[in-house]
Amino acid sequence: MESTTFNLKSYSDTAVLEAERSQGTRTPRIISHRNISIVYIDFSGLRKEEEIYDAMENAQRFVRSHYSKSLYTLTNLSGMHFNTDVYTRFIEYAKGNTPYVKASAVVGMVGLMQIFYNSFLRLTGRKVKVCTTELEAKEYLASI
Numbered sequence: 001m002e003s004t005t006f007n008l009k010s011y012s013d014t015a016v017l018e019a020e021r022s023q024g025t026r027t028p029r030i031i032s033h034r035n036i037s038i039v040y041i042d043f044s045g046l047r048k049e050e051e052i053y054d055a056m057e058n059a060q061r062f063v064r065s066h067y068s069k070s071l072y073t074l075t076n077l078s079g080m081h082f083n084t085d086v087y088t089r090f091i092e093y094a095k096g097n098t099p100y101v102k103a104s105a106v107v108g109m110v111g112l113m114q115i116f117y118n119s120f121l122r123l124t125g126r127k128v129k130v131c132t133t134e135l136e137a138k139e140y141l142a143s144i
Helices: 014-023 049-063 084-100 112-124 134-142
Strands: 029-033 036-042 071-076 101-107 128-131
Touching (some): 029 134, 036 134, 049 084, 071 134, 084 112
Parallel strands (some): 101 128
16 A cells, blocks of 8 residues: 555644635544544535545545544535536545545535435445534544
8 A cells, every 4th residue: 555644734723724725725634522533524615626526535545544444534515516527526435435434424415415415325335424513523423
């Protein structure tokens, strides 16, 4: 397996987060909640497919560099562009990440995303909890 070093910044580093958001680049962050580490994967506000795919690749490299069933993930899809092409890429992305993820939660699912949700679960074999808020998602992951 190729070794990759990730320079993860604190989720509380809002200046870095806002700079990445404005540039369309995203890297996963480790956040803590109730003594567990959660990988925060942020797709929020991404409007161009290329930006979404770049963020997927960054997250994919990070997730797949960890041990089997070792990660809790919280994915934020709020305001993200979504269509059938993006959906198809998310299927492959999620399938490939499955061996590394212990539990997953997602926030920001609306409209077309909700319609495709059951199909996504069936095709990926994943169990992903849909939450209304990030706090609800963190609480869910901490309860696993």
